[in-house]
Amino acid sequence: MLITxxxxxxxxxxxxxxxxxxxxxxxQVYSRTYEAAQQLADxxxxxxxxxxxxxxxxxxxxxxxxxxxxxxxxxxGLTLLDPLVVHTSGSLPLSVLSTCSTRxxxxxxxxxxxxxxxVDLSKVPFFIEASxxxxxxxxxxxxxxxxxxxxxxxxxxxxxxHVAAVFACNFVxxxxxxxxxxxxxRNLPFEHLLPLIDETASKVHELKPAExxxxxxxxxxTSIISKHLDRLAIDPGQAAVYRCLTDSIFTRIKHT
Amino acid sequence: MLITxxxxxxxxxxxxxxxxxxxxxxxQVYSRTYEAAQQLADxxxxxxxxxxxxxxxxxxxxxxxxxxxxxxxxxxGLTLLDPLVVHTSGSLPLSVLSTCSTRxxxxxxxxxxxxxxxVDLSKVPFFIEASxxxxxxxxxxxxxxxxxxxxxxxxxxxxxxHVAAVFACNFVxxxxxxxxxxxxxRNLPFEHLLPLIDETASKVHELKPAExxxxxxxxxxTSIISKHLDRLAIDPGQAAVYRCLTDSIFTRIKHT
Numbered sequence: 416m417l418i419t420x421x422x423x424x425x426x427x428x429x430x431x432x433x434x435x436x437x438x439x440x441x442x443q444v445y446s447r448t449y450e451a452a453q454q455l456a457d458x459x460x461x462x463x464x465x466x467x468x469x470x471x472x473x474x475x476x477x478x479x480x481x482x483x484x485x486x487x488x489x490x491x492g493l494t495l496l497d498p499l500v501v502h503t504s505g506s507l508p509l510s511v512l513s514t515c516s517t518r519x520x521x522x523x524x525x526x527x528x529x530x531x532x533x534v535d536l537s538k539v540p541f542f543i544e545a546s547x548x549x550x551x552x553x554x555x556x557x558x559x560x561x562x563x564x565x566x567x568x569x570x571x572x573x574x575x576x577h578v579a580a581v582f583a584c585n586f587v588x589x590x591x592x593x594x595x596x597x598x599x600x601r602n603l604p605f606e607h608l609l610p611l612i613d614e615t616a617s618k619v620h621e622l623k624p625a626e627x628x629x630x631x632x633x634x635x636x637t638s639i640i641s642k643h644l645d646r647l648a649i650d651p652g653q654a655a656v657y658r659c660l661t662d663s664i665f666t667r668i669k670h671t
Numbered sequence: 672m673l674i675t676x677x678x679x680x681x682x683x684x685x686x687x688x689x690x691x692x693x694x695x696x697x698x699q700v701y702s703r704t705y706e707a708a709q710q711l712a713d714x715x716x717x718x719x720x721x722x723x724x725x726x727x728x729x730x731x732x733x734x735x736x737x738x739x740x741x742x743x744x745x746x747x748g749l750t751l752l753d754p755l756v757v758h759t760s761g762s763l764p765l766s767v768l769s770t771c772s773t774r775x776x777x778x779x780x781x782x783x784x785x786x787x788x789x790v791d792l793s794k795v796p797f798f799i800e801a802s803x804x805x806x807x808x809x810x811x812x813x814x815x816x817x818x819x820x821x822x823x824x825x826x827x828x829x830x831x832x833h834v835a836a837v838f839a840c841n842f843v844x845x846x847x848x849x850x851x852x853x854x855x856x857r858n859l860p861f862e863h864l865l866p867l868i869d870e871t872a873s874k875v876h877e878l879k880p881a882e883x884x885x886x887x888x889x890x891x892x893t894s895i896i897s898k899h900l901d902r903l904a905i906d907p908g909q910a911a912v913y914r915c916l917t918d919s920i921f922t923r924i925k926h927t
Contacts, residue, residue, distance in 0.1 A: 425885070484894055506887075506895045525867055527885045532874050538866045564866075575857050578899050583850035583864045584871045585886030586916045587843045592880035592923060594839035601831050608839045609876060610794045610820075611781055615840045616872040618788050620865060624848035629681070629783045630841030631762075638740055639762045643834050652922050659915040660842045666908050667848060 416557070419470060420444045420461070421489060422480035423451040425528035426503050430480060430561075431459050433536050437560045442474050447485070467492030476501055476557070478522070483507050490515045499550060505577030508570035509544045520545035520554045523573055524562075527584050536561045542568035542576070593653055600649075625667070632664035672813070675726060676700045676717070677745060678736035679707040681784035682759050686736060686817075687715050689792050693816045698730050703741070723748030732757055732813070734778070739763050746771045755806060761833030764826035765800045776801035776810045779829055780818075783840050792817045798824035798832070849909055856905075881923070888920035 416439045420431050423446035431441055441459040445467060446452035452463035464470060467489050470477070477495070479486060479502045486502060490512070493500075499518045502511070505525075512519035521544040526534060541558035543565060545551035551567070558565040568576065591612065595605045618627040631639040640661055647654040672695045676687050679702035687697055697715040701723065702708035708719035720726060723745050726733070733751070735742060736759045746756070746768070755774045758767070761781075768775035777800040782790060797814035799821060801807035807823070814821040824832065847868065851861045874883040887895040896917055903910040 482890065483892065506898060525863060527867060527870055527874065527883075529874065529878060529883055529885065532877055532883075534870060540863050540866065564863075572857050572859065574898070575853060575902060576859055576863065578902055579850040579853040579859075579864060580867055581886055581888075581899065581913070582846045582853065584867050585884070585888060585920075586846050586912075587868070587871050588875070588880055588884050589888075589916060589920050589923070590838045590842050590846070591875050592884065593919070594835040595880050596923075597831060597835040597838065601828050603828065603832060603835075605875075605879075607781060607796050607832065608835060610796060611783060611836055611840050612843070612872050612875065614790060615783055615843050616868050618783065618785065619844070619847050619861075619868065621788055622785060623861075624844055624851050627783075627785055627788070628841065628844050628848065629785065630837055632837075632841060632845075634738065636739065642762060642830070643837065646831060646834055652919055656842075656915060656919050657837070659912060660845060663849070663908055663912050664841075664845050667845070667852075 416440070416475040417442050417473065419474040419477045420455070420459070420480070421467075421470070421477055422446060423448070423455040424480060424482075425530055426480035426524070427478075428455055428458075428530055429528045429534055429536070430478065430503070430524070431455060433561050434478075434557075435459050443470055445470055445489075447489075468494050470495065472496050472498070475499065476553075479503065486511065499553075501554065505580065506574055508574070509546070510570070513546070518546055518550050520550045521570070521573070522554050522558055523568070525576065525580060527588075537563055540564040540566065542566055542573055544569055544573070590656075593656060596650075597653070628664070632661045633668065635665070635668075672696070672731040673698050673729065675730040675733045676711070676715070676736070677723075677726070677733055678702060679704070679711040680736060680738075681786055682736035682780070683734075684711055684714075684786055685784045685790055685792070686734065686759070686780070687711060689817050690734075690813075691715050699726055701726055701745075703745075724750050726751065728752050728754070731755065732809075735759065742767065755809075757810065761836065762830055764830070765802070766826070769802070774802055774806050776806045777826070777829070778810050778814055779824070781832065781836060783844075793819055796820040796822065798822055798829055800825055800829065846912075849912060852906070853909070884920070888917045889924065891921070891924075 441461040443462045444452045444456040445464045449465035456463035477498045477500045500516045501520045523542040526539040541562050543554045676683050697717040699718045700708045700712040701720045705721035712719035733754045733756045756772045757776045779798040780795050782795040797818050799810045
């Protein structure tokens with residue numbers, strides 16, 4: 416297929432490389448920043464464009480991997496004849512695409528992408544939604560080339576899944592960051608925590624998170640908790656997070 | 672070596688099995704609950720005891736893996752002749768052992784242990800502290816049989832490391848639990864999140880957590896954040912955690 420990438424960020428970079436790797440042609444790469452478009456276009460042997468009006472007709476799919484609040488204005492700038500437009504957002508409903516075409520869909524990869532980190536897309540769940548059955552089948556076939564896990568999901572459930580993903584990924588990574596800050600205060604290497612981080616992730620493959628919970632809060636060990644809060648007094652922000660999550664663990668135990 | 676296990680919880684279970692696996696003999700297993708002592712003693716071909724006064728002289732190491740607030744009373748109940756007493760706590764200083772012996776130490780495995788989940792101890796960092804050089808060498812040699820990563824660490828740094836571990840493990844697992852709750856509201860399987868959870872852990876092997884951060888908060892995408900808070904209004908506790916961690920991400924960006 417001939418695919419036009421609208422966006423040149425982390426998601427566009429990973430999907431573009433994977434699609435090219437599976438034999439598809441990336442014709443054009445659009446980004447508001449020409450340098451970003453050029454950089455990704457070079458990798459994908461495509462043409463870089465920095466103006467939505469310069470995006471050509473004729474691609475089989477126009478794949479939009481943009482920040483949510485940018486998507487609408489870019490879509491308004493398109494001058495294409497009934498394109499198949501697809502977005503990759505967890506939060507935006509399918510219906511945001513209905514103003515610019517009669518054929519549209521969503522292809523949502525549930526993963527965290529950073530430009531420099533290689534990701535094995537074959538294990539990433541892709542969630543599909545489409546305006547019509549033909550488009551649904553086309554997107555399911557396309558996603559199935561990239562991943563073994565491809566499922567239908569409507570806009571409302573996808574938005575809820577995205578909230579869960581913020582807890583399981585973005586907030587988790589931030590806690591790694593706070594742990595890193597604490598280690599740095601003592602010149603302790605963050606690497607010491609990696610086996611613990613890996614095992615914590617590994618455990619929930621076998622146990623439910625509630626069964627896997629360990630530590631002072633789930634034991635209601637108020638003596639350790641108060642010692643920890645004393646140590647965190649040096650950073651009120653860290654202490655606030657400690658208090659908030661400890662309270663949340665207490666509440667969850669009471670309700671289960 | 673002849674080792675007596677004082678405690679029959681998750682840490683005692685994993686260390687006891689590993690020590691036996693490396694050719695050591697577990698003589699006795701103590702727990703306040705006789706059933707717990709009996710269960711672990713059966714696995715380790717040891718004798719179960721439920722009274723500290725029934726713990727025999729003659730073991731090379733008395734390894735205490737107890738809840739912090741229980742340790743002191745159990746130590747007071749010991750009637751042993753200058754035993755080598757070792758605890759495994761992240762939070763308790765070495766000095767808590769000074770009342771019951773002249774030779775004592777700490778052997779702290781930085782890992783989360785649940786009884787039913789197998790752990791590869793060879794990758795778990797063990798941190799050692801001791802009353803004297805001979806004990807330090809003995810504990811370092813013992814830990815080196817179990818793990819490739821054995822390091823000295825004093826009580827104060829160990830306590831700080833334990834705080835970091837609460838963030839990187841206990842709080843992280845609780846976020847997995849909240850994500851599970853959100854998924855369950857929509858009958859979405861938790862398994863969908865596992866590739867994301869694994870990749871989030873995997874990324875910080877290559878990138879610093881601050882570099883790996885993705886999601887609406889780090890992009891300051893207040894439109895998505897407010898939609899997420901609307902969805903979480905159904906559970907004020909979840910909303911409070913969302914708000915607290917989003918604020919913490921905002922603060923950390925400002926300071927870096």
